Amino acid sequence: MSVHRQSSVSIENRLESPHSRSPFCKLVAHLTVYGACFLYCKNGEVMQNARQGEQYMIRLVTTQGVKVEPTILDATEGTVMFEICFAVDENYHLPAAVAAVSVARVSKRNDLRFWFISQNTLNPKIMGCLENYFTNSGNAEVKYINFTGLTNFGKSGFEWVKHVNETMYLRLYIPEVIDVSRYLYLDADVLCVNEDIDLLADVNLQDNTIGAVQDAWTFCFADSQGGLPGLRSLKHINPTSPYFNTGMMSVDVERWRERNITSRSEKYLVETTIRRYPDQDALNVALYNDWLELPSRFNEMRGYRYDNDCGSEFGDRVIFHSAGKSKPWHLDYPGEKRRMLFEKCKNDLLNMK
Numbered sequence: 001m002s003v004h005r006q007s008s009v010s011i012e013n014r015l016e017s018p019h020s021r022s023p024f025c026k027l028v029a030h031l032t033v034y035g036a037c038f039l040y041c042k043n044g045e046v047m048q049n050a051r052q053g054e055q056y057m058i059r060l061v062t063t064q065g066v067k068v069e070p071t072i073l074d075a076t077e078g079t080v081m082f083e084i085c086f087a088v089d090e091n092y093h094l095p096a097a098v099a100a101v102s103v104a105r106v107s108k109r110n111d112l113r114f115w116f117i118s119q120n121t122l123n124p125k126i127m128g129c130l131e132n133y134f135t136n137s138g139n140a141e142v143k144y145i146n147f148t149g150l151t152n153f154g155k156s157g158f159e160w161v162k163h164v165n166e167t168m169y170l171r172l173y174i175p176e177v178i179d180v181s182r183y184l185y186l187d188a189d190v191l192c193v194n195e196d197i198d199l200l201a202d203v204n205l206q207d208n209t210i211g212a213v214q215d216a217w218t219f220c221f222a223d224s225q226g227g228l229p230g231l232r233s234l235k236h237i238n239p240t241s242p243y244f245n246t247g248m249m250s251v252d253v254e255r256w257r258e259r260n261i262t263s264r265s266e267k268y269l270v271e272t273t274i275r276r277y278p279d280q281d282a283l284n285v286a287l288y289n290d291w292l293e294l295p296s297r298f299n300e301m302r303g304y305r306y307d308n309d310c311g312s313e314f315g316d317r318v319i320f321h322s323a324g325k326s327k328p329w330h331l332d333y334p335g336e337k338r339r340m341l342f343e344k345c346k347n348d349l350l351n352m353k
Contacts, residue, residue, distance in 0.1 A: 083113050083115065084115065084186060085114075085115040085174055085184070086100070086117070087185075088116055088122070090118075092189075094126055095342075096188035097116075097126050098329075098345045098349060099186060100114045101133060101346075101348060102190075102192040104134065107192075107197055108198055109139065110139040112139055115174075117177070118144070118145075119146065119167070119170065120146075122144065126349075133348070133349050136352060153166075153266075153269040153270075168279045171246060171279060172266070172279060173262060180253060181252070182202060183250075184249070185249040187248070189247075189321065189327050189328070190248065190319050191328065191338060193314045193317060193320065193341070194297075203292070205292050207255075208290050210256075212245065212294060214296070215280075215301070216301035218277075219242065220242055221243055228284070229273075229281065230268070237288055241288070244283075244284060244287075247301075259290065261286045264285070264286035265283055265286040268282045297318050299319055314337075322335075329342055
């Protein structure tokens, strides 16, 4: 495979992926990368160099961080409030509350609204601490939605995903129960470290239903454990098309409803008996060619690259996502800096009077 390396490069062409409505990387202004490895892909082949005036899919592999001038993140739809949603149960209520605190600590906005969607009663002490924290901070409020009648489509059959229970399916239904036009969905195991979280309040989704980040481990539909369950029967899906992670999604509620994303996700789950990453696989099928790819710094799943033992700071990362079994609230969590940040946010929350 040919790889073209540069220490610093600025590209002003319009760069689009082969799939029509879901850009892998669509930039009109500058994309500046430091310490990056570029793969220029055209018609499925890796090119030695990009040529002026042609369209390419660009794969970026960085070692020192990525700086993207805010082009695809331009605000366009004038969100009244910054709506941020978590889908939780009693086990993940505290981590999600800590994640909310981490957002509020760095955001420059004073109109944050956090939504906690659950199918059971949440811890009243944590609810009270959140209310107190945001009363004191003055930049956020909290809402709760109790969802009943959740369909449990079953847990994953893979060992490293078995810790995820049926709560994962709640994210399929949030647009059906929340009365907002746009929201940012976050998994409970994220930490926000950068004020650029505010850019996600009203991303220009370019007629796509969601904005998301390509998964750090499952790059395309054909990747990981034999690929997407049922992929061979889904003739409209290109197996090499990018696959997104659902731990961070900017969601247009009206488009979600108009395009029947919930029912299409359910259809996939009903017709497919093998469970890999169940809700995430279903959403990737339902939102095929209907998602805008955002820079990886908005859902950094390889946080170990920024830990103390790497000699790095958080750089321009915005959201760290601890996907997998090991979480920042575990004593044996390998990322000391992120674990300490979690503990700080937790203490700030629980000790707020």
